[in-house]
Amino acid sequence: MSGRLSGKVTLISGAASGIGRETARLFAREGGKVFLGDIDSERGGAAAAEISPSAHFVPLNVTQEESWSAALEKVLNLAGRIDILVNSAGIWTGGDFIDCSLADWQQTMDVNATGTFLGCRFAVKAMKAIGNSGSIVNISSIYGNIAADDAVAYAASKGAVRLLTKGVALYCAANTLPIRCNSVHPTYVDSEMLERFAEAAGGRELEVARLSSVVPMRKLPVPSDIAEAILFLASDAARLITGAELPVDGGMLAGIVAPVSNPARLVS
Template identity: 50%
Template sequence: MSRLDGKVVLLSGGASGIGAETARLVVREGGRAVIADRDEERGRALAGELGGSGHFETLDVTNEAAWQRAVAGAVDRFGRLDGLVNAAGVGVRNSIEDCSLADYRRVNDVNALGTFLGCKAAVAAMKGSGGGSIVNISSVLGLRGASYAMAYCASKGAVRLLTKSVALHCAQMRYGIRCNSVHPGYIDTPMIAPALAASMGNMDGRQWLEELHPLGRLGRPEEVAAMILFLLSDESTFSTGSEFVCDGGLTA
């Protein structure tokens, strides 16, 4: 039996990177994937690739009404919502001295505010229909600091503790909704492409990032997707409010 047989999962940032690989895995495991993204061209193309098990919804994660429309669209298309993956995210390289207010707001609006709005919309949809699983994509930089990624660290730290608060509330209310965070290391996706092209002292960006990980390489989106799949499935029904790290040993 497939691990997500009949489950409906909405994925913000689902048109590319970790979100897209997770959508493909959801469908391979018998589920339905609702790709929610601002990138309509890529999102519709992926939904088409997934056939009748895929669906696209336009989503600006910083807009509460857009979240409500996306969740309603998922329920209208497939009849229910069983899972949410908050995978939309942005990053900016900056320190406390060179981070502009505009950049700080943009990173936190997408990463932290967007995750809050997604959780809020999903809980409203799931609590009366048997519950479900919310997976919030944080980062290793939600567990430890980095001088060169101040705004990103702040946003991903917020996601980590937001996750615990949502998990505890849903548990206390007996909604049957679990909420966990995933903390990837540096994953080879379009998000880190600028860093890969940069130089770091006498190393290129890719080599520098690879050497941060004891395993000696970047992670692959499908490796993070496999961890997300576990959390969406009934194999993880006693896990909530927890941190799941996928970082090639970086935080060790």
């Protein structure tokens, strides 16, 4: 199959659902061989089977070094190379700041920041060993650029992803490694996650309207919108783009953002 990723091999973390799953689906349509990594083996395996014969599931706990090592080993054994890594795994922790436990803070940083760090490190090492060019795309958030009073830990973790991305990009450039690293910054996403909160907000239609009201373009992205941005940065069309951040936010980062109650809950 020809396409923008023809012949490319990708590993996507957090690929059992949401943005990660939609990215895997798009990458497969574009001719790539896709490995879906996730801690949820049942949903991850089902997603891979539904997407394409060229899609495979690999168990992946992003907080564990040995899990990253095993996942990359499986990718290399089956495909012989890795060209693209998408760090999509992430969790949200919200609520009153003074009630945020150390355990909640640590878990948020472990998954969102440390997990992305480990993915970058293992991918750069693998790409360097093989000697091929590569692209890493990290999923941050608009809350990697601005803070939220009810999502202090979440915003801090996504801010870490933002600067980690730039550091990895500069490291690769300084060491003449043909590996690019960029980040994508979504706003609230109209995805399956929204269903968990729609009932409390008075229904899905009201929840979408409420969240859309603070987006300058007055509409929310869906997972495929985020996937298209990831595809662009991963592909050769972005061959001279590294260390960049690409918002998919309907204009929210262009000016003052009017907060909503629990805003970060629907942001990647």
